Amino acid sequence: FSPGVFLEAQYEPLEGVLLSPSLRLDYYTELGHVALDPRFFARWVISESTLVSGGVGLYQRPPDPYESDPQFGNPDLLPERSLHSTLGFEQALPFDTTLEVTGFYKSIDRIVVNNPASYTDEAEPRYINQGKGRIFGIETLLRFAPVPSVRGWISYTFQRSFRTDAPGEEERLFDFDQPNILTLVASWKIGWGWALGARFRYVSGNPWTPIEYTVYDSDADVYVPVYGATNSDRLAPFMQLDVRVDKEWT
Numbered sequence: 001f002s003p004g005v006f007l008e009a010q011y012e013p014l015e016g017v018l019l020s021p022s023l024r025l026d027y028y029t030e031l032g033h034v035a036l037d038p039r040f041f042a043r044w045v046i047s048e049s050t051l052v053s054g055g056v057g058l059y060q061r062p063p064d065p066y067e068s069d070p071q072f073g074n075p076d077l078l079p080e081r082s083l084h085s086t087l088g089f090e091q092a093l094p095f096d097t098t099l100e101v102t103g104f105y106k107s108i109d110r111i112v113v114n115n116p117a118s119y120t121d122e123a124e125p126r127y128i129n130q131g132k133g134r135i136f137g138i139e140t141l142l143r144f145a146p147v148p149s150v151r152g153w154i155s156y157t158f159q160r161s162f163r164t165d166a167p168g169e170e171e172r173l174f175d176f177d178q179p180n181i182l183t184l185v186a187s188w189k190i191g192w193g194w195a196l197g198a199r200f201r202y203v204s205g206n207p208w209t210p211i212e213y214t215v216y217d218s219d220a221d222v223y224v225p226v227y228g229a230t231n232s233d234r235l236a237p238f239m240q241l242d243v244r245v246d247k248e249w250t
Contacts, residue, residue, distance in 0.1 A: 001029045002062070016045035028062045028079060035060040035079050049092035056085040063112045067127045074115075074125035082108040088139075100141040104159075108133040113165050133163040133174065152186030173207045173231040180204045180237075193248040198241070205235030 008022040024037040039057030046052060060079040067073045088102030111131030117124040137159025145151040159181070161174035180202065187197035210233045214223040 003027055018043040022057075026060070030065070030068055031062060031075070031077065031079065033062075033079060051090040053089070054085075054087040056083070058083055063127070067112050072126070074127045076125070077112060077127060078110050078129050080108065080112060080129070081110045082106050096145040098143045100143075101138065102140075103138045104136065106135040108135075111163070116166075130166045131163060133161065135159060135161045135174075149189040149191075150186070152184070154185075155181075155183045157181040172229075175206065175231065177207055177231070178204045193250070195246040195248075197244045197246070200242075201238070201240045203238045205237050207231035207234050209233070 004024065004026040006022065006024045008020060011019045013019065018041075020041040020043075022039045022041070024035075024039070026035040026037075027033070028035065037058040037060055039055065041053070041055035041057075043051065043053040058081065060081045062068065062079050063073070063077045068075055068077050084104070084106050086102055086104045088100060090098065090100045092098055109132045110129040111133060112127050112129060113131040115124055115126055115128045115130075118126045137157060139155070139157045139159075141153060141155045143151075143153045158179060160179060161177040162171050163174045164171045181204070182200075182202040184200045185198075187195060189195045209230050210228045211225045212228045214225050216222075217224050
């Protein structure tokens, strides 16, 4: 049972300016912990074609159930915590086109990680809140509708995500770090009930840890892998193209 309360206020001191502070309160029964997350959002409509917005806020989430389990995990864990911040603008362009650009940064702490001391000492907890991370990037979205029969959008995000598993350890790429994410969507109403649409996606491959070489263990008759630096290599990118044709009969 994890009740939560969310409060939000909206204040317009000037025409076109919106200030919105908010507060979220959660209670995590399994941890016996109260999480208080203040947040703030602001928007300024400079003109009919230009808008600027930004926000900052604290977000928390409880550990996974197995991590805080009294028997298999650590019931004294704290919720993982992250501080989000964004700043962006929206600009209307000719030919019914809109451009949005948003920069973002997220700082994470109290990430639940394995406790190396528990490998040799059963009295040590299996999981601890010693990890931290950071994510930053910029997102661009271009919507277009040059004529009534054609519309679509192009979205591109550049982002990087890093983690540090314990104090004093080197920072590494996060397992799902994807620097480049590109999506193109377009549709064309040809006429006579016919429509043609397409979507293309490109996403950078996830990082992975390569095996440098192996050592033969003659006692067990197995080869033991020796890994390179964590997430020092990357899988091939993902690409997908979908095409759709519609016909409508009336």
